[in-house]
Amino acid sequence: MRSVAATCLCVSAVMLAVAMEGGAQQRAADPNDPRVGLKAGLRDAGEATRNMKRIASLPKPEGFFDPAKPGGDIIAPERDPNLPPLPPPDPNAPPNPAQANMLGFANSDLAFSGNHVFMGSFHGFTTYDIERPGKPKQSASVVCPGGQGDISVHGNLLFMSVEQTRGRIDCGVQGISTPVSVERFRGVRIFDITDLNKPKQVAAVQTCRGSHTHTLVTDPNDKANLYVYGSGTGGVRSGEELAGCSALDPDKDSNTALFSIDVIQVPIAAPQNAKVVNRPRIFADIASGAIAGLNKGGDSGPGTQKMSVTNQCHDITVFPEVGLAAGACSGNGILLDIRDPKNPKRLDHASDKNFAYWHSATFNNDGTKVIFTDEWGGGSRPRCRATDLPNWGADAIFDIVDRKLVFKGYYKMPAAQTEQENCVAHNGSLIPIPGRDIMVQAWYQGGVSVFDFTDSTTPVEIAFFDRGPIDAKNLVLGGFWSAYWYNGNIYGSEISRGIDVFSLTPSEYLSQNEIDAAMMIHADELNTQEQGKIVWPAATPVARAYLDQLTRSKGIQPERARAVKAAIDKADGLRTGKERGASVVLDQLDAVATQLEGDAVTATGRDTARLRSLAATMKGRAAKLR
Template identity: 50%
Template sequence: MSRLPRRSRTTMRAAGVMVLAAALVPAAAYAADDPREDLAPGYIPWSEASSNIELLDNDPRAGAFDSDVTGFNGIGFANSDLAFSGDNAIVGSFNGFQVYDLSDPTNPTLRTSFVCPGGQGDPSVYGDLLFISVEEGRGRIDCGTQGAPGAVNPERFRGVRIFDISDIDNPVQLPGVQTCRGSHTHTIVSDPDDPANIYIYNSGTSGVRPAAELAGCENANPNNPAPVTSGNPTQWRIDVIKVPLAAPETAAIVSQPRIFTDPATGAFNGLQNTVPGTLHPSGTAYSPLPNTNTCHDVTAFPAKELVAGACQGNGILLDTEDPVNPVRLDAVADPNFSYWHSASFNNDGTKVIFTDEWGGGTSARCRATDKPEWGADALFDLDGDQMEFASYYKMPAAQTTAENCVAHNSSLVPVPGRDILVQAWYQGGLSVIDFSDTANPVEIAYFDRGPISTPANPNGLNLGGLWSTYWYNGQVYGTEIARGFDTFGLETSDMLSENELDAAREVVLDEFNAQHQEKIVWEPSFNVAGAYFDQAVRSGELSGATLDTVEKHLAKAEKLEGRGAAAKAQLSNAIRVLDDSGDQGELKQALKDLRGAL
């Protein structure tokens, strides 16, 4: 066995030079002399810096999904979030969605493009169903490109579109669900006690539609500091959509929970904690204003019937035992956070990370003058049904004023025994962090491109960067707002061993939605056991004669894998010398599981 394979590099593709990788740094401050700083501007081609992760493929936007990237002119064609189904990646866009074939995961190919404007275009999949968020006024029921002009238009669609993708090359739009504030994002919430249905938690963040266009919509002042206790205002609630799997065309809103209510006063706006005129600690106005009248995004963890909501001015935790009627368990706020944007659980559901989208994703918020706790992640431990703050994390390389950069979408890298996240930072690139110790998150890999520069706007801020970076079946895939669809290969290093990476690659899913976090279960294997072995060595809890004994017997067991009894005997010899606690205890259990599986 190779205990700790070493490989760490940084490259600059455009310059064609090799430089040393930056040292691993904690989240406390920006790193000095980081190769990501001062990368040369460009578009295609570009300059880049990387450490312990390699860009394998880039597929530029094409056809109806390509546009001028000067300034912010191209936002109507920007790539957004992504979801996965089998060998397909579904890339959302403000102009519809595209499907990439991942049969060769290192070289995806464009399979299908479906033009259907409406923004934001976030997708999720469940079996043969595809759901797409639509919030813009130009969205039409018929997916037309001519827009839907006027304050009231019967052809307008704002809400959650539903497609039948049983033939993914020919998606068929089903009746979707119209909502009063459209759909900025949505999340699948499943209920093990209700297999005939799934639920969609919808978050609308834009203006309220007139009742003449959609019955039941009632506008209110979302910045009203006074208690709001009467009427049925569209603000201060989410939409719960029930989708019968046998008849998804009948999907409909079944509840609109007021999850921000003050239990003492009954005020719908009970969590509103920031008013206009309040300044961010940077001394500038909050952008956006975190006034908590809706959620930006929520993430479900069905194994514990929990949902973590990133809700403008608050991070909240919901009990979803009854998914139609979620119950708020806890809420947290932080003056450093401008806009609570998204959430991720760890695989045990004992931690949650919230992101802050300070500047709305369109501003430079990773400058040397921006403190690490601004536009960052906030890490919390779950103590029962309460969230306890542990630390902040921000990608540790300062970016320029020409790069929109702030914390954005992420997913777990399924390494057994560790909590590892790959996260997008727009034009800050991606950062892979180990947050096993929530008080001390550590970066273990990164990738970054230089600022986007065009002939028409060579030195200004052009919208681009990685919107989402997700691990799926052995690779990291990313949606680049302006440059297309990226594939990355994570590499071994001092902080990620070959056994750990191979164990992560053994996790093969039929589908994946980052906001519907299914608990990962690893089948016993020599890679999984080796991952725990490497972790025990790395931490120093396995050393000396015990290390030599375990390594010897584990190596012999692997060679004897085809001879069950002999391999089991070697594993028993290794198990015998290990303690029951700490990293040794984790390794001991992994070896017992492996012995039982042989």
């Protein structure tokens, strides 16, 4: 209870801080943006928010931070150049235990199941009960270091990525100091979470490069197994440590661990038998089959003929219902056919001269667009300063036309951030608003940004939340790793501060009806990199959402809009479809819907689809009530 009271106080203090700082310290890009000039602090940073509300926050669990430095390392200020130089280091000197790890305790990705959210960390994972999203409760936290702790859930199994050389099979915190060790673990761990208060590691699937991220893939034709696509970006370990691992170029070793992803098969009834079943050559040249088939430019530089070039994926998002996956694979965005999950096949690839590093991907709900993010600077550096170009470290939006990628536009969180805030495009998810493509996205210390990309050439921001830097003078790693919508709320994993929960508020960009329609979508489980097709019910909030959109775009005659509203209102007044006068009301709902279908014939662009969807929703509602 105490922590709740503290949070309330904290909110009012913060509002005050925002109000006081409001017009004072603005500069650069948009002088009116309230995100500019926020006060720094770990627990008392200034906050700016628009069209969304922070409804709850919890700090990191015990055991998941350095008690001496809860916010991470505060980096010492610049050393006085007039001081005499420090002596050269002694390579044999013992390490300085006073220096804790800044990244060692970082929070990372989120996964959801029922009333629980699982937060991954470089140090393990933590479970929160979110039965009441405004009052989340921390449940068990499990120590098992190795980073990044990218996390997914499927039934009673939880999956976690491990890439770092300190990772241990036994989850110990002590690390491993020898280059080759049987105790080292890099790959995908599997936990049984049947007892949420006592998760247990049941399998640890070793891979050559470890797992930076992973993605669960279900095969509609194979219910007994689950597949995991593991993406490794770290160095390939030696064959002495894990048999069969080779970092040689494909022309020297056709079994190289480079130029592939790991496909792990998990028998659901016996997860302990999970194993790597394929390392598909998704970078291969489609015509010749040559393993290193993309970006062969590296061959042309003198001395680089033997150079291994782009050969890995950072993250893969699958959309099984449309049979597609989008891979963000260092220098390329690639589109994969995953109808046979064990054997993904490349359909297309894109590159972009403004992109430093292809990091992650999100499809729209129709599977007709994909957003790739560019994690320029790796996420730990400031890349949203007023001096950083708006199309660098941004999102690139592509349309998918005939299973090919067609570039359309960029989106970057628009408020300039300071040198003390690590900021670049990072993880996000769709918000299920019918008739529009809307995404919420984490930008590290650039905060959370909600934007509409219905028009892929001109994305528009519709809501945001941001805090000031953790420290006023130094860059201390923090901010939102992920921000995802789950069953009516947005959850953000804050690297240093803990977890935050938000709700959307209506605005000129987004109506209450549209939010209500999104709230109707309920998932039993959510792994953001495994997208499922959202189907909206034939319900009133959905119809009203479409109507609001058509009114906003002037895609409906005012008179018709009034008729639609009247018909929906009347139908809402019915208790059952059998009562007196009900058939007249339902006939009217059908009749107006038929008129809308007629309007759709002459309508243009998005309005055509919205008119049809509105008509279908109204007819569906009438049919349900009858």
